[in-house]
Amino acid sequence: MYLVGNEEIDALAKVIREGTLFRYGIGQECDRFESRYADYLNTQHVALTVSGTYALTAAMRALSVGPGDEVLVPAHTYMATATSVLAVGAIPVVVDIDESLTISPTAIEAAVGPRTRAVIAVHMWGAACNMDAITELGKRHQLWVIEDACQGVGGGYKGQKLGAIGDIGAFSFNFYKNMTCGEGGAIATSDASLAGRARCAIDPCHYYWNGQDEGLDLFAGNGGRASELQGAMLNVQLDRIDGIVSAMRKEREYILQATEGLRDMGLTPALMHSPDFDCAAHLMFQLPTAESAKRFAEIMPVVIASETGRHTYTKWEQVLQQKGAAHPAMNPYNHPANADCRLETKPDQCARSLKILDRMIMVPMSPLRDEAETAAIARDITHTARAVLGNTSKKTVKLEASSAIDTQKFDIQGS
Ligand SMILES: Cc1ncc(COP(=O)(O)O)c(C=O)c1O
Known part of the structure; x- marks a missing residue:
């Protein structure tokens, strides 16, 4: 909201x-x-x-x-x-x-x-x-x-x-x-x-x-x-949506530009298939390793993509346990017509995805921030990236942004 x-x-x-x-x-x-x-x-x-x-x-x-x-x-x-x-x-x-x-x-x-x-x-x-x-x-x-x-x-x-x-x-x-x-x-x-x-x-x-x-x-x-x-x-x-999305895109572009100098260090923006048009609800960066993403999240309040509630298949109990319906006779996993389908979902079957998710940090965009707040987030990302990927000390990082993370956007309670 x-x-x-x-x-x-x-x-x-x-x-x-x-x-x-x-x-x-x-x-x-x-x-x-x-x-x-x-x-x-x-x-x-x-x-x-x-x-x-x-x-x-x-x-x-x-x-x-x-x-x-x-x-x-x-x-x-x-x-x-x-x-x-x-x-x-x-x-x-x-x-x-x-x-x-x-x-x-x-x-x-x-x-x-x-x-x-x-x-x-x-x-x-x-x-x-x-x-x-x-x-x-x-x-x-x-x-x-x-x-x-x-x-x-x-x-x-x-x-x-x-x-x-x-x-x-x-x-x-x-x-x-x-x-x-x-x-x-x-x-x-x-x-x-x-x-x-x-x-x-x-x-x-x-x-x-x-x-x-x-x-x-x-x-x-x-x-x-x-x-x-x-x-x-x-x-x-519906009268508000275009304003909301264009404000988020503008914020994302600002931070991407402000952090451009950190690409060589290993702060890589996530692949975007249509950056001029998508809704830019989040700015996502891929870090070189899962460990560096963790260290980043310890300093700056960002979310690691693999730790966002029930958003990854390894946390879909009903699918992993083949509990597809309330009544066993209605359960698709028991249905004779599905006998030739690939019924099993193994926790490691998309290991490549898990590796990507562990390395991806997410900064939620907000149409409500002004330019000063966005600039503060960009500076926080810069300082944190230098501490995690460069040789600045973690202790010297002083965060400025007051609202870098909006948990409302993640639905992460109970994950
Ligand atoms: C990708 C995706 N698909 C489906 C849904 C289900 O939408 P709803 O919560 O309105 O049932 C959600 C909601 O979180 C979602 O994020």
Whole structure:
């Protein structure tokens, strides 16, 4: 959550005062947001729902992914990317990330097997995936490309908006995200039939509410209908998102320039596939070793990428322990149709990713900092890097920035 103010309070109060809390036939905020967000993304259809997790599951249902299918997911993402695959009865196959902390196209190519139906490209920490390579792989291997843009709201890739490049995209508007309504999510697609199926997954009775009873591809979905309060708040947040993202990009560029002299020493900015367009939610540097990253984090309050809650596959208990459903008969790992899928996820199967994550330090960007605060962070990075990678003494480092780390952005409680 970055910016929430009186405009959001007024928009919510209006819905409550008018008693228009239900989206179908009563309020108009969800419809208005869906249409405005579709325009913003330059896509045809947006469907709101209660969370990013629900959006991912609805996306998978829309694509008819299910038992017998494998879906490639990156080794580093919030666990919901993988559990949403299990929710539809399919099997997540975990593959390596690269130095951008997003899924590696080389690893996708190596992992595609006879059962692979889809790949989830997660724009992790607001950094865009290599969508040119992933789109090409999707075409060549006939894989659906699902974008998990839950952390990429407002960002882009070479001019296209994240979440609107693949076959279908999923967004989260939870408390930690660039644009928030507390809890919320959405899918986006340019395909009308996928959008219809996603709406069915979100609300099995949507056609009734919409007064439509022909030409529908119905199935039993669950209840993930958004409320008008979510729609109202998101309509205000949508007016703010470009300002939020461009302020973070500006801050990232400032610090990158100010620390340019430290590259030779071993402070290497993370690989960026589309720095001019992604949402720059974090500035990430790769250090030469895991030990140097640890020493860096001991001096300056930064986060090491491998220590961010449930964001790495080695911490996805349900996947590692093959507990894919509440009822054993519904567990995809027991489903006969999945017998030929790669069921096992071994803790060391993406050792390359773990090595990258152990060396990556993260500095959260904030649209609320002024230039003096940003300059103080740049100086702190410089002094800390000299102490860790050069020959200045650790004892001489005096930190200036008061808010280098915003734990709200990491969701790291209990990790
Ligand atoms: C990459 C990613 N995917 C999916 C989700 C799930 O979103 P939500 O928490 O809204 O269900 C999140 C949320 O943290 C996320 O970061």
